[in-house]
Amino acid sequence: MKSGLSRELIAMRAAKELKDGDYVNLGIGLPTQVSSFIPEDVEVIFHSENGILGFGRIADENERDPDLINAGAQPITLKPGAAFFNSADAFAMIRGGYIDVAVLGAFQVSEKGDLANWMILEKKVGNIGGSMDLVVAVKEVIITMEHTTRKGAPRIVKECTYPLTGRGVVNLIITNLAVIAVTPEGLLLKEVAPSVTPQEVQSVTEPKLRLAADLHEMEL
Amino acid sequence: MDKVVSSAQEAVADVTDGSTIMFGGFGVSGIPFTLIRALRHKGTKNITAIINNAGGRLANIDLAVLVKNRQIKKVIASYPVYPWFVSPFEEQYLKGEVELEIIPQGTFVERIRAGGAGIAGFYTPTGVGTVVENGKEKRSFNGKEYLLELALAADFALIKAHKADKMGNLTYRLTARNFNPVMATAARITIAEVDEVVETGELDPETVITPGIYVNRVVKGEKYEVRFE
Numbered sequence: 256m257k258s259g260l261s262r263e264l265i266a267m268r269a270a271k272e273l274k275d276g277d278y279v280n281l282g283i284g285l286p287t288q289v290s291s292f293i294p295e296d297v298e299v300i301f302h303s304e305n306g307i308l309g310f311g312r313i314a315d316e317n318e319r320d321p322d323l324i325n326a327g328a329q330p331i332t333l334k335p336g337a338a339f340f341n342s343a344d345a346f347a348m349i350r351g352g353y354i355d356v357a358v359l360g361a362f363q364v365s366e367k368g369d370l371a372n373w374m375i376l377e378k379k380v381g382n383i384g385g386s387m388d389l390v391v392a393v394k395e396v397i398i399t400m401e402h403t404t405r406k407g408a409p410r411i412v413k414e415c416t417y418p419l420t421g422r423g424v425v426n427l428i429i430t431n432l433a434v435i436a437v438t439p440e441g442l443l444l445k446e447v448a449p450s451v452t453p454q455e456v457q458s459v460t461e462p463k464l465r466l467a468a469d470l471h472e473m474e475l
Numbered sequence: 476m477d478k479v480v481s482s483a484q485e486a487v488a489d490v491t492d493g494s495t496i497m498f499g500g501f502g503v504s505g506i507p508f509t510l511i512r513a514l515r516h517k518g519t520k521n522i523t524a525i526i527n528n529a530g531g532r533l534a535n536i537d538l539a540v541l542v543k544n545r546q547i548k549k550v551i552a553s554y555p556v557y558p559w560f561v562s563p564f565e566e567q568y569l570k571g572e573v574e575l576e577i578i579p580q581g582t583f584v585e586r587i588r589a590g591g592a593g594i595a596g597f598y599t600p601t602g603v604g605t606v607v608e609n610g611k612e613k614r615s616f617n618g619k620e621y622l623l624e625l626a627l628a629a630d631f632a633l634i635k636a637h638k639a640d641k642m643g644n645l646t647y648r649l650t651a652r653n654f655n656p657v658m659a660t661a662a663r664i665t666i667a668e669v670d671e672v673v674e675t676g677e678l679d680p681e682t683v684i685t686p687g688i689y690v691n692r693v694v695k696g697e698k699y700e701v702r703f704e
Contacts, residue, residue, distance in 0.1 A: 283558075304581075305501040305650050307650050319703060320649065321504060321651075321701035322649040323649040324501075329703070339650065339652055340652070341654070341656045341684075342527075342653050342654045343584045343657045346580065346581030350600070379569060380555065380556050380568055380577075382554040382556060383553050383577055383579045384553055384554040384579075384580050385553075385579070386579075387581075387605065388582070392600070418605065420605065421604065421605065422603075422605075
């Protein structure tokens, strides 16, 4: 199977989904890289559940302050217009419906948009963090992930076998091979990675994919 | 009024075995390192720790200090372990030596907020359709399902703030605020570790985040070096 996009390019493609004026929460891991690919003329305000709105890039070594971090505990910088608040307020913003987009990682996504991203069965313990709060209330949930497991098994499945984070919550899936929308009629293949065919995407996707009328190659 | 005590050891002197203790902090920020070290020294056993993460990233100064010394009986957390290494807590948990209650983070902090505000419980949509709903009352409001979640309170809250005056009014720095002001409200005894103690009247009332009514003791913390990976 072709490997498709690198992790950085997945993040770059996800960044294109964010619009000027969006309030956005980024999950730990690949999603945090999305903040590096926002064009200068697009103003996206990043929210983190540890109590900050309006942070910028990851801090350089000489700028690091242990009191200023994102949800992944990486040192960050402030942008003009930033604000601090406590964790209860951070989640009131989430459940209250003020966050436009969450970009999260996943272990599995089902054809109905069920998300499993907090625990794998092979481990007896996992981390819920803010993910369950985000998926029930954020206007749009975008998943960024590798299309298959390291052993080549599909991560986009008919039914999730790992413990769920939420049911019917995912809107868009961006992988190294494709961009797939979750619709009431099932999964819709909208874009394929350069040199990857729709048949190749289907061969590593468990549910049947419908092809979008304007199916095209990903633009980055 | 003077809530300042002279040492962390004195601040935790009455934290007895079996206490339920909230610990502030998220990631590497806003953790009461000095009070954790004082509890290690005191040796309080069978602690139920209410904390976002069970420690290990800064294993020589965070909650892992108490985990390694077998002082923790149970952890109530939202992000207990790490995806990229096995912490002392995870090691003990996998051997069945310590208990864990895992809670979505927004529910975790809202239960603490309720605990401090005289609210018995609340309905939240978070966790519907997942293992989180097991054993909980589910109720529909305007066609949407919610779970009943109950308040969470503690015997002690050990928190970290930036400045305190002698009345226990507190200010915070940057993202070191996180759970600290919420936990300050939800314990019988709240102990604040701070970078700096100032005279009453020196804090601008507009900048006070935790009013002193919530704080029982204030102690000046030691400086700990926090390194990023």
